[in-house]
Amino acid sequence: MSTHVAQDTAAVIELVGALAGEAFGLADRIAAAAATTFTRQQTARRGDLKSIAALVRPAIDAAGSPIQGAGFVAAVDALADSRWWLEWFMRNNGKAERLLVDTDPRGDNFYDYESLPWYDVPRTTGRQHITGPYVDYLCTEDYTLTFTVPVVVGSTFVGVAGADVRVFTFEKAVLPCLRATHRTVAVVNDQGRVVLSNSARHVSGTLLRTTAPPQPIGDLPLSLVELT
Amino acid sequence: MAVRFYGSGAAAVFAPLESLSRSELVARRLTDAIALGLIPDSEQLPGESDLAGIFGVSTTTIREALSALRLRGLIDTRRGRGGGSFVRAQEDMSSSLVRARLEELSLAQLRDLGDHYGAIAGTAARLAAERATPDDVRRLAAVCDALEHAEGPGARRRADAQFHIEVAATAQSTRLYRAEVSLQAEVGTLLWLAFGDDDSHRRTVASCREVVAAIERTDGDAARAAAEERVADSTARLIDLRLALED
Numbered sequence: 001m002s003t004h005v006a007q008d009t010a011a012v013i014e015l016v017g018a019l020a021g022e023a024f025g026l027a028d029r030i031a032a033a034a035a036t037t038f039t040r041q042q043t044a045r046r047g048d049l050k051s052i053a054a055l056v057r058p059a060i061d062a063a064g065s066p067i068q069g070a071g072f073v074a075a076v077d078a079l080a081d082s083r084w085w086l087e088w089f090m091r092n093n094g095k096a097e098r099l100l101v102d103t104d105p106r107g108d109n110f111y112d113y114e115s116l117p118w119y120d121v122p123r124t125t126g127r128q129h130i131t132g133p134y135v136d137y138l139c140t141e142d143y144t145l146t147f148t149v150p151v152v153v154g155s156t157f158v159g160v161a162g163a164d165v166r167v168f169t170f171e172k173a174v175l176p177c178l179r180a181t182h183r184t185v186a187v188v189n190d191q192g193r194v195v196l197s198n199s200a201r202h203v204s205g206t207l208l209r210t211t212a213p214p215q216p217i218g219d220l221p222l223s224l225v226e227l228t
Numbered sequence: 229m230a231v232r233f234y235g236s237g238a239a240a241v242f243a244p245l246e247s248l249s250r251s252e253l254v255a256r257r258l259t260d261a262i263a264l265g266l267i268p269d270s271e272q273l274p275g276e277s278d279l280a281g282i283f284g285v286s287t288t289t290i291r292e293a294l295s296a297l298r299l300r301g302l303i304d305t306r307r308g309r310g311g312g313s314f315v316r317a318q319e320d321m322s323s324s325l326v327r328a329r330l331e332e333l334s335l336a337q338l339r340d341l342g343d344h345y346g347a348i349a350g351t352a353a354r355l356a357a358e359r360a361t362p363d364d365v366r367r368l369a370a371v372c373d374a375l376e377h378a379e380g381p382g383a384r385r386r387a388d389a390q391f392h393i394e395v396a397a398t399a400q401s402t403r404l405y406r407a408e409v410s411l412q413a414e415v416g417t418l419l420w421l422a423f424g425d426d427d428s429h430r431r432t433v434a435s436c437r438e439v440v441a442a443i444e445r446t447d448g449d450a451a452r453a454a455a456e457e458r459v460a461d462s463t464a465r466l467i468d469l470r471l472a473l474e475d
Contacts, residue, residue: 115370117363135397135405143402191361193400205400207359 008181009215009224015177016187017218019066019170023147023163024128026059026070030161031151034072038153043080049087053098056089059163060096066173067091068140069099070163072151073119078158084113090139090164099139111138122150122160130221133167133195133204143167143204145195167204171196183226188214190221199227250285251292257283258293260417262302262315263325265382269317273303322381322421329418330470338470342463345415346456348407349392353439353455355399357448364398365444372440376433381424384432389416391436395455398443419462422469432458 033051037044049072056070069090079085088099101111113119116138118131128149136144148162178185178198186197192208202208214223261267273279276294280287294313297303303313333341360368371394375387389412396405423429435458442451 115367133400135400135402137393137397137405141402141406143400191363193359193361205359207361 008183012177012181012224013217015174019173020220022066023165026067026163027147027149027161029055030072031149034151034161035153038158045081046079046085052087057096060089060091066165066169068164068166072159072161073113074159075157076114118146118148118162119160122148123157126150130189140164145170186225186227188223188225202227251289254283254285254289254293255296258297259302262317263321263421264385264417267315269315271315273313326421331473335467335470338467341415342459345411346459348404348411349459350452350456352396352399352404354448354452355401356395357443357446357451359400360398360443368394368440372436375436381420384424384429385416385420388432
């Protein structure tokens with residue numbers, strides 16, 4: 001890609017980086033709080049995770065916050081009093097509310113999150129991950145981007161910390177900048193799925209089958225692709 | 229108040245209601261959930277205000293629905309500390325429930341329900357074929373496996389609902405996802421109460437596998453055809469059952 005194009009798209013890259021940075025920044029703070037709990041206590045319990053609510057609630061409640069939900073999802077058997085647990089909060093009518101889930105595997109409403117990408121990818125790669133855009137039927141019931149990081153204490157994986165940003169919010173924030181490039185470009189995830197583009201034929205959610213060289217967006221699993 | 233989560237299987241049962249005679253509809257959803265074992269015997273129901281939030285109706289409506297369930301002996305209500313409404317599952321609720329439900333529907337209504345369901349399921353399958361990544365295909369295959377190994381109508385219905393919801397999610401459509409959830413509540417329950425037997429279950433698994441195979445080949449037309457065929461087949465069987473009620 002020429003330097004000229006790189007200049008046009010630098011603003012997009014910076015903006016996407018800043019948004020992802022806000023979500024990952026919160027995820028990192030949650031991860032640090034969770035790690036502190038697990039370091040301090042050999043056998044941590046659900047009630048020991050209170051510091052997470054104190055971090056997440058203000059981040060969700062803040063006016064104009066892009067964060068729709070955030071929290072910590074415990075690895076199976078990481079907590080002493082619940083095999084599965086989500087210490088998760090989401091925005092409801094403008095205020096953060098705790099998400100209640102059925103964490104009894106015998107329950108008919110139980111959902112095994114171990115195979116879901118927002119949990120499984122950070123666990124297996126040990127790296128931060130962006131899941132989506134996807135229809136999040138477990139939590140937001142909305143078209144969502146989920147930013148997760150692994151929480152590791154010593155060499156033990158104890159769960160993931162993460163934050164949700166609605167695709168709607170991402171689009172509102174980034175589209176004006178995308179339009180201003182006066183080019184047809186798409187922000188694409190590492191699976192080739194369009195997160196956002198300014199082309200009616202490659203809207204969010206579609207898969208891009210392209211040969212154009214992608215321009216990486218920082219060290220994120222996202223890139224910018226020029227569409228023809 | 230906390231946001232109550234019931235998982236996708238029961239999300240269908242607790243999906244917000246839109247039509248009239250709300251208390252009867254709430255009573256119906258809860259009855260279905262009990263018949264299918266989604267709310268197990270002796271389990272406590274959420275409180276009135278939580279139920280009102282879940283169904284998107286007033287607490288008065290919930291009170292009416294609960295009193296209807298109480299009359300039918302499906303719940304016990306205890307007062308005071310540790311009180312609330314507790315489920316009392318009954319033997320062989322399924323067949324009498326299907327009978328009663330089918331008797332309310334005309335053949336033309338059943339056909340129309342099948343048409344609507346086919347449109348949603350068919351389009352979701354076609355778009356899923358266009359938009360599925362290899363990871364999505366693996367997840368769909370895993371849901372098929374779970375469906376194959378599910379035992380009993382309740383677990384099978386839940387796994388089947390999960391499959392449809394995954395297909396709609398793979399289609400990347402929030403609207404199709406929501407349409408699937410409410411259709412699962414309307415028709416999925418009826419289908420699994422009527423056809424929870426092993427033979428029907430095998431047919432369902434085979435048709436789900438066919439949909440996934442077409443999605444994997446990125447063959448949208450075949451995925452749509454397989455999904456539509458399955459709905460048409462189920463609808464025809466329901467209509468047969470409805471016809472037999474006339475004898």
